[in-house]
Amino acid sequence: MNPQIVKLFGFILVLYALLFGFTSYWSIFDADGLEANVANKRPLLEEQRIDRGEILASDGTVIARSNPRGRGGDRTFVRSYPEGDLFGNPIGYSFVERGRVGFELSHNDELVGNKTEFLSILDTLRGQTQEGSDVQSALDPEAQATAVAALGGQKGSVVAIKPCTGEVKTMVSVPTYDPNEVRSSSGFQALNQDPDAPLFNRATQAGYPPGSTMKVVTATAALDSGEFDPDSTLEANSGVEISGVPLENSGGADFGTIDMETALTNSVNTYWAQVAEDLGTDTMYEYMDRFGFNADPPLDYPSFQLAPSGEFADGKLLGPGSDQIDVGRMAIGQDKLNVTPLQMAMVVAAVANDGELMEPRLWSKVIDTDGREQKLNPERQSRVMSEETAETLTAMMTDVVNEGTGGAAALASDQVAGKTGTAEIVPDQDLNQAWFIGFAPADDPEIAIAVTVERTIGGQGGTVAAPIAQEVLQVLLENSEGCD
Amino acid sequence: MSARSRELFALIPVGLLVTAGFTAVLITQSDQLGDLSFVYGLYFLGLCVATHFVIRARLPDADPFLFPLVALLAAFGVVMLFRLDDGLARDQANWFVVGLVAFSLTIVFLKDYEVLERYRYLIATAGIVLLLLPRLPGIGETTNEAFLSVSVGPLTFQPTELAKICIVIFLASYLNEKREVLVVGARTVAGIVLPPLKHLGPLLVIWGAAMVMLVFIRDLGSSLMFFGAFLAMIYVATARISFVIVGLVLFFAGAWFFANTVGHVQERFDIWLDPFEDAGGSGFQVAQSLFAQADGGLFGRGLGESLVQLPGASKDCLGEFPDCGAILPAPHTDFIYAVIVNELGLFGGAAVVLIYAMIAERGFKTAVLADDGFSKLLATGLTTIVAFQAFVIIGGVTRVIPITGVTLPFISYGGSSIVANFILLALLLSVSDKARRRVRRENEALEAEYR
Numbered sequence: 020m021n022p023q024i025v026k027l028f029g030f031i032l033v034l035y036a037l038l039f040g041f042t043s044y045w046s047i048f049d050a051d052g053l054e055a056n057v058a059n060k061r062p063l064l065e066e067q068r069i070d071r072g073e074i075l076a077s078d079g080t081v082i083a084r085s086n087p088r089g090r091g092g093d094r095t096f097v098r099s100y101p102e103g104d105l106f107g108n109p110i111g112y113s114f115v116e117r118g119r120v121g122f123e124l125s126h127n128d129e130l131v132g133n134k135t136e137f138l139s140i141l142d143t144l145r146g147q148t149q150e151g152s153d154v155q156s157a158l159d160p161e162a163q164a165t166a167v168a169a170l171g172g173q174k175g176s177v178v179a180i181k182p183c184t185g186e187v188k189t190m191v192s193v194p195t196y197d198p199n200e201v202r203s204s205s206g207f208q209a210l211n212q213d214p215d216a217p218l219f220n221r222a223t224q225a226g227y228p229p230g231s232t233m234k235v236v237t238a239t240a241a242l243d244s245g246e247f248d249p250d251s252t253l254e255a256n257s258g259v260e261i262s263g264v265p266l267e268n269s270g271g272a273d274f275g276t277i278d279m280e281t282a283l284t285n286s287v288n289t290y291w292a293q294v295a296e297d298l299g300t301d302t303m304y305e306y307m308d309r310f311g312f313n314a315d316p317p318l319d320y321p322s323f324q325l326a327p328s329g330e331f332a333d334g335k336l337l338g339p340g341s342d343q344i345d346v347g348r349m350a351i352g353q354d355k356l357n358v359t360p361l362q363m364a365m366v367v368a369a370v371a372n373d374g375e376l377m378e379p380r381l382w383s384k385v386i387d388t389d390g391r392e393q394k395l396n397p398e399r400q401s402r403v404m405s406e407e408t409a410e411t412l413t414a415m416m417t418d419v420v421n422e423g424t425g426g427a428a429a430l431a432s433d434q435v436a437g438k439t440g441t442a443e444i445v446p447d448q449d450l451n452q453a454w455f456i457g458f459a460p461a462d463d464p465e466i467a468i469a470v471t472v473e474r475t476i477g478g479q480g481g482t483v484a485a486p487i488a489q490e491v492l493q494v495l496l497e498n499s500e501g502c503d
Numbered sequence: 504m505s506a507r508s509r510e511l512f513a514l515i516p517v518g519l520l521v522t523a524g525f526t527a528v529l530i531t532q533s534d535q536l537g538d539l540s541f542v543y544g545l546y547f548l549g550l551c552v553a554t555h556f557v558i559r560a561r562l563p564d565a566d567p568f569l570f571p572l573v574a575l576l577a578a579f580g581v582v583m584l585f586r587l588d589d590g591l592a593r594d595q596a597n598w599f600v601v602g603l604v605a606f607s608l609t610i611v612f613l614k615d616y617e618v619l620e621r622y623r624y625l626i627a628t629a630g631i632v633l634l635l636l637p638r639l640p641g642i643g644e645t646t647n648e649a650f651l652s653v654s655v656g657p658l659t660f661q662p663t664e665l666a667k668i669c670i671v672i673f674l675a676s677y678l679n680e681k682r683e684v685l686v687v688g689a690r691t692v693a694g695i696v697l698p699p700l701k702h703l704g705p706l707l708v709i710w711g712a713a714m715v716m717l718v719f720i721r722d723l724g725s726s727l728m729f730f731g732a733f734l735a736m737i738y739v740a741t742a743r744i745s746f747v748i749v750g751l752v753l754f755f756a757g758a759w760f761f762a763n764t765v766g767h768v769q770e771r772f773d774i775w776l777d778p779f780e781d782a783g784g785s786g787f788q789v790a791q792s793l794f795a796q797a798d799g800g801l802f803g804r805g806l807g808e809s810l811v812q813l814p815g816a817s818k819d820c821l822g823e824f825p826d827c828g829a830i831l832p833a834p835h836t837d838f839i840y841a842v843i844v845n846e847l848g849l850f851g852g853a854a855v856v857l858i859y860a861m862i863a864e865r866g867f868k869t870a871v872l873a874d875d876g877f878s879k880l881l882a883t884g885l886t887t888i889v890a891f892q893a894f895v896i897i898g899g900v901t902r903v904i905p906i907t908g909v910t911l912p913f914i915s916y917g918g919s920s921i922v923a924n925f926i927l928l929a930l931l932l933s934v935s936d937k938a939r940r941r942v943r944r945e946n947e948a949l950e951a952e953y954r
Contacts, residue, residue, distance in 0.1 A: 020879050021871050023739040027887065028867045030735075034894045035860050041901040042852045045796040046844055053797035058782030058790055061798055064810055064830065 060115070067095045067115045072130045072151035074110055074122065076160045077188070077383065078498075082106045083113075083123065083198075085151075097202075098123075104195040105163050108220040109187070109381060110156070111324075112198035117207060121220070122381055124321045126154050129385050155384040157186035157395075162494045166191040166470075169487040175453075175472035176221040177487065178364040179495055182458065182467045183502035184397040185368070185377030187318070188495055189468070190361075192221040223318065224326045226357030227471055230440030230480065231286045232454045233352030235366055235412065238283060240306035241294045242411055243374075243404040249279045249411055255290040261347035266292055269441075283415045284423035286439065288351045295350030303346055304339035309403040310366050310376065313338075317378045317400060318361065328358035352442055364469035365400075367437070367456045370416070371464035374409035376400045417461045425455060427485035433460040433496055437488070439480030449477045455484035459492050465499045468492055506567040506939070507559045513571035514555060517578050518548035524582030524806060531807030543585070546596070547578065550603055557607045562936035564943055569865045569935065573913050573928055576858055577921075580914035583842055586807050587835050591916055598918040602925035609929035616933045620877055623676040630669030631712075633662035637720060652919075663725045664910070664923035667732075667892075668930070671884035674709075674733060678740040679876040685741050709733050710750065714757045721767055723758075724895050724907025730754055731895075732888040739883050740876075775905035791831045792841040792900050796852075803848030811842060835916040837908055840900045855914070856897065863890040866931060872938040882934045885927050 045053065054062060074083040082105075085096035098113050100106070111121020119127065127133075132151040166177035170193045179189035196217040200206035210218050219225065241247035256273040258265045268274065268288050274281070282290035295303055307313060307329065313336060315325040330337040330344055332355055337343055348354035361379065369376035378400040385393045404412075416436035419425045424439040437457020444450040453475050458467040468491060470484040478484075522544030551574050558565055577599060585592035613619075619626065636653045637643040643653060652661045678685075713730040716722055734750045737743075761768045770785055778786035778793065798809065811834045834842045844852040866886025873879045889912050896915075899906035910920040 020739050020742070020876070020883075023742050024867050024870050024879070024883055027735050027739060027883065028863060031863050031887070031890045031894070032860060034890075034898075035856050037903050038856050038894065038897050038901060039853055041898075041903050042796065042844055042856075043849055045793050045901060046799050046849045046852070047801060050797040050800055053794055056779065056782070056790075056794070058779060059794045059797075060830065061794055061810055 063115050063118065066127075066131045069131045069149050069151055070096055071098065071113065072132070072153040072386075074126075074130070075153060075155040076102075076106070076158050077156065078160060079155075080160045082110055082156070082158075098198075100198045102160065103199065104197040105160060105167070106158060107196040107198055107217070108192040108222065109158060109190040109320075110198070112201050114202045116204070117201055120321060120324060122154075122156060122320070125319050126382060129154050132388070150388045152385050152387040154382055155386065156381050157181070157188055157383040158190065158381070159188045159495060159498055161498060162189045162491055163191055165494045166487065166491045167193060167195060169490045170472065173472050173475060173483075174215065174221070175470070175484075176225065176360040177468070177470050177491055178222050178360045179466055179468040179491060180364045180368040180379055181499075181502065182368040182372035182464050183377065184395065185379045185400070186383055186395065186397075187361075187379055187381050188466065189491060190220075190222045190381070192219070192225075220324055221471075221473070222360045223316070223320060223324055225359060225473075226326055226328065226331065227360070227452050227454075227473070228356055228442035228444070229352040229358045229363060230442035230452060230454055231288075231352055232363055232366075232438050232440035232456045232469075232480070233350060233356065233358075234283060234286065234291050235370065235416070235438050235456065236307060236310060236312075237291050237295055237298075237303070237350040238279065238412055238415065239310075239370070239404050239408060240298055240302055241279070243306070243408040244298060244302055246298055246302075247279060247294060249415065252276050252278050253282075253290050253293050255282060255287045255293070257289060259289040259293060261289075261292045261296065262345040266347065280415050280418060283438070284418045286424055291351050292347030296347045298346075300339050300344055300346045303350060306403070309401045310369060311362060311400060312358075316359075316361055316365060319381050326359055328356075328362035330355045331357050352440055360469045360471050363454070363456045363471070364467055367458050367469065368467035369401075369403040370409050370412050371436075371458035371467045372409075373406045374402060374404040376403050413461055416457065420457065424479070424481040425457065425485050427481055428455055428457055428489045428492070430459060430489060430493055430496070432493070434462065435459040435489070435492065436461040436464075437485070439485060441479045441481075444474055450474045451476075451478055453478045453483040454480045455488045457488060457492075459496060463502070465502050466492055466495045468495075505563075506565065507555070507563060509567040510558070510570055511552070511555055513568060514548065514551050514574060517551060517571060517574045518544055520575065521547045521578045521582060524578070525585060527806040528582065528586045531805065543581075543592075543596075547581065547599075550599060554603045554606065557610060558932065561610045562932050564940040565932040565936035566865050566869055566939065569862065569869075569928065569932060572858055572862050572865065573924075576855070576862075576913035579843070579855060579858075580839070580911075580916075582806070583839055583846075583914070584835055584916055586846070587811060587842070591835055594918075595916055595921070598921045601918065602921040605922045606925040606929045609926050610933065613929075613933065616881070616930060616937075617877065619672050619881075620676045620679075623673050626669045627673035630666045630673065633666035633669065634716065634720065636662045660919035661910075661917065662919070663722065664919045665926075667725075667729065667888050668885070668923060668927050670729060671732060671736075671888055672881065672930075674736050675877055675880035675884050678736055679880050682740040682876065685737075685746075686743065707753075710753050710757070713754065714761070718761055718768075722908070723768060723771060723905065724899070724909035727904075727907065728888060728891045728895050728909060731891045732884055735887040735891075736880055736884045739870075740880055771905040771907070775902065778902070788832045788838065789899075789902060789906050792838050792906075793902065795831050795838075795841040795845040796901070799845040799848045799851075801848050801850065803844065803846045803851055806846050809842065809845040811845075836910060837896065837906070837915070838900055839911055839915050840897050856893075859890060859893045859912075862886070865935075866890075869931060869935040869938060872942055873934055874938065874941060878934050878938065882931060882938075885931045885934075889924070889927065 071085040073081055076082055082102050083100050088095050111123045113119035113123040130151045132149050166189055177191040194215045194217040196210050254276045257267045257271045266289055274287050313329040314327050332343050345354045349356050378398045383395045413436050420429050420435045420437050425437045428435050428437050440454030442452040453472040456469045458464040468488050470488045472483045475483050525543045581592055581595050584595050652659050713726045716726040734747045737746045762772045774786045778789035782790040811831050870879045870882035892909055892912050896909050896911050898904040910917050912924050
């Protein structure tokens with residue numbers, strides 16, 4: 020029997036080698052994969068022991084802070100948000116029970132003080148506990164409050180960007196939510212099941228038809244490609260066939276033969292649709308891409324909370340080669356075009372910054388535990404158009420506010436340039452998506468803004484969105500330190 | 504140096520390990536070092552030394568390494584339990600006292616283990632009754648839908664732990680008597696040596712019993728462990744690999760059939776194939792076990808440093824995260840190996856597996872040295888069932904096989920497991936003592952002759 024016993028022992032050694040192999044696999048070779056698994060709450064729980072840094076507003080107001088609980092080895096930190104629902108959507112939350120979203124997620128490394136492996140081993144040897152840095156965001160609390168108040172409970176969004184740096188000064192999505200309420204299961208359930216979707220960040224995730232605000236993009240393509248100039252005239256009566264179907268101007272108006280400036284001031288659909296048909300889909304797409312369409316904006320924000328802007332069919336983004344694109348209607352913000360408020364703010368920010376688009380950023384400064392500061396280093400996203408084109412467009416958009424549909428955005432203190440938009444959602448019920456995009460001061464822009472109001476009954480961009488933009492611009496310009 | 508002195512010296516590292524382990528846990532948990540850790544260390548070492556003297560008195564020639572190796576596992580276990588909860592460690596220490604008393608009683612009263620052969624049918628019946636006890640209404644209890652324990656008054660015990668010893672004794676005796684009959688009359692079909700059909704009877708009976716356990720007791724782990732030990736023993740007894748092949752085919756056919764028809768077996772297989780599909784529900788335990796091991800890495804987090812509970816949660820709250828504190832479920836029983844890898848890393852896990860391999864080596868050495876069939880088969884069976892039990896649970900925790908609810912011998916928390924395994928060790932040492940005494944006497948006779 021002895022040979023069999025030896026073989027049996029050999030077999031058991033093989034089984035044990037399997038155990039060793041599998042243990043090695045889980046603990047070493049697949050450890051990173053398991054740590055990144057969404058079901059793995061360990062990293063979150065570990066980080067709960069770290070004094071997470073504060074999130075500050077542009078004026079130093081504390082948006083998020085950590086409060087210690089318990090003592091000794093059991094000490095943990097729980098997040099609280101003193102400003103309540105004012106920064107709900109852009110900042111998000113970080114709770115062990117709920118995970119984290121928004122700014123809290125995208126700036127997690129700084130907030131928990133994650134360092135390179137080597138540095139953290141040094142810290143461990145020196146007996147230092149990991150501490151998080153404070154992160155200052157560019158968001159202006161006064162402007163946030165003004166935007167929420169100005170929307171007055173209407174669903175919609177306001178995004179304001181400092182054109183020269185890309186810093187996001189305002190990001191509001193109404194209905195707002197208070198991140199403190201997310202912590203409890205019942206609070207989260209209530210918010211999550213609310214049909215008005217307060218947890219959904221309309222500024223970055225909602226795809227709305229942009230209506231006539233898209234004409235700024237079309238005008239950029241027309242002028243910057245050299246195919247058109249402000250004096251280019253076209254016959255712009257209602258009923259011009261676009262993609263074989265007659266297109267109407269707002270109210271069925273006939274404008275006769277007009278130039279581009281008149282066409283933008285009066286938002287003449289048939290003019291811009293013809294321009295786009297003439298430019299072609301490829302040129303339109305080239306300029307849309309330069310503005311950042313058809314991709315997630317490079318915002319410091321979690322990718323699952325960002326949506327690209329562009330032509331959509333069946334929930335899928337269409338490329339320039341798709342035969343489903345009606346380029347004429349796309350150019351006036353109809354057809355299958357869906358854009359985010361953030362994208363439209365980027366459009367006007369590019370015009371305002373002499374044609375150069377800066378990458379949008381929610382953060383402006385990181386302050387570590389020793390008080391050392393690291394400031395945002397603005398990065399160029401793309402050169403969308405020449406300075407000359409930007410200048411021409413600014414002049415035309417100034418006319419829109421001074422003489423056209425955007426009058427309600429005008430400020431006494433500064434010249435505003437802008438464009439309104441009204442996209443019909445349900446024509447029978449007169450439900451519109453109202454827009455205003457613009458910037459000020461027109462000669463040396465410090466703030467670019469996009470305002471949109473969802474499903475407003477009978478409202479127009481000029482009557483509903485422009486006044487909101489005016490109020491927020493006023494506050495932001497008063498608080499502005501200017502663009503260098 | 505005599506075998507017993509070697510045993511005594513081998514116990515010293517065990518005492519050191521316990522002291523060091525308790526010290527480490529105390530430091531991390533209270534930031535101060537009392538003399539409590541040395542008290543625990545001395546207490547544990549004292550128990551081991553006392554047991555050593557029982558072995559010295561009654562089994563002077565027994566294998567010198569088996570007891571220290573088992574004590575090492577026990578030390579590992581009690582340190583991990585102390586790290587989880589000092590109340591658990593205290594209970595476990597008390598069970599060690601009971602286990603060592605049972606161990607001593609077995610050695611003292613069972614002067615000659617060969618009498619067990621005479622009572623084999625009685626013992627087999629006792630084993631089967633023990634296995635079926637948890638199904639009895641009134642006293643049976645279920646854990647994760649498996650009928651694993653019996654509860655009488657304040658006491659709860661898992662009869663499978665004792666039953667495994669009974670079944671091994673019966674099989675050793677039965678196979679020893681029948682092994683020659685089982686071998687003759689074999690036919691070769693397509694190159695495979697097939698045993699005669701009539702002798703497949705016992706195999707089929709045991710297979711049936713394993714299937715009944717699988718479905719009726721719903722205990723996949725024990726079923727695997729028992730049937731594996733049986734196949735190992737029949738292979739050692741007959742040297743016919745064909746028995747093993749037929750047995751495995753039957754077992755897997757049965758397991759596959761029930762995996763597709765019986766809900767709880769099917770669920771276990773689904774979790775095994777993809778624990779992350781429902782990582783918050785049915786796959787929770789296995790997923791958390793893998794996360795804990797990933798968190799450990801090569802060297803682990805250090806004793807007392809891993810996350811087994813939600814920080815700040817009540818220690819009394821052993822329910823699952825997030826309602827309750829426990830992140831890793833059953834950290835003191837089924838998933839203790841995951842805690843070991845979490846805290847001591849791959850090195851700690853490998854050390855545990857290595858100790859089981861060394862115990863297996865000493866056990867099989869005993870079987871090789873024994874000169875009669877019953878002793879050989881008994882030592883083989885006892886060793887195999889412990890070795891398989893360790894494989895079944897560590898394999899479940901590391902996803903080599905589907906997760907089942909057997910304990911990690913000598914390490915997991917639980918009275919019945921400790922008591923039963925110490926009785927098993929007493930039997931193994933008895934076989935060893937007899938075998939080695941014969942070898943020693945033969946050597947002495949040879950030496951005398953030589954002189």
